[in-house]
Amino acid sequence: MSITADSPFKPVARRRAFEDVIVQVEAAIAEGRLGPGDRLPPERELAAQLQVSRASVRDALRVL
Numbered sequence: 001m002s003i004t005a006d007s008p009f010k011p012v013a014r015r016r017a018f019e020d021v022i023v024q025v026e027a028a029i030a031e032g033r034l035g036p037g038d039r040l041p042p043e044r045e046l047a048a049q050l051q052v053s054r055a056s057v058r059d060a061l062r063v064l
Contacts, residue, residue, distance in 0.1 A: 016056075017052045017053065018052075018056040018057075018059035018060040018063070019060075020050070020056075021046075021050055021056055021057055021061075022060045022063055022064060025040070025060065025064060026064075040061075043057050043058065043061075
């Protein structure tokens with residue numbers, strides 16, 4: 001089955017893993033789980049918690 005122009009569905013936006021890391025860190029800040037001066041877990045631990053590669057964590061932190 002293909003999606004036609006009159007379909008009620010839109011393609012699902014796909015994000016890269018580092019973008020999901022950015023969303024998670026920003027949410028932690030916005031929700032007060034991370035505050036000024038708080039340190040993030042070590043890269044290896046953060047990657048394990050988020051189930052992404054360390055490279056994805058590094059890319060996200062570079063953007064942030």
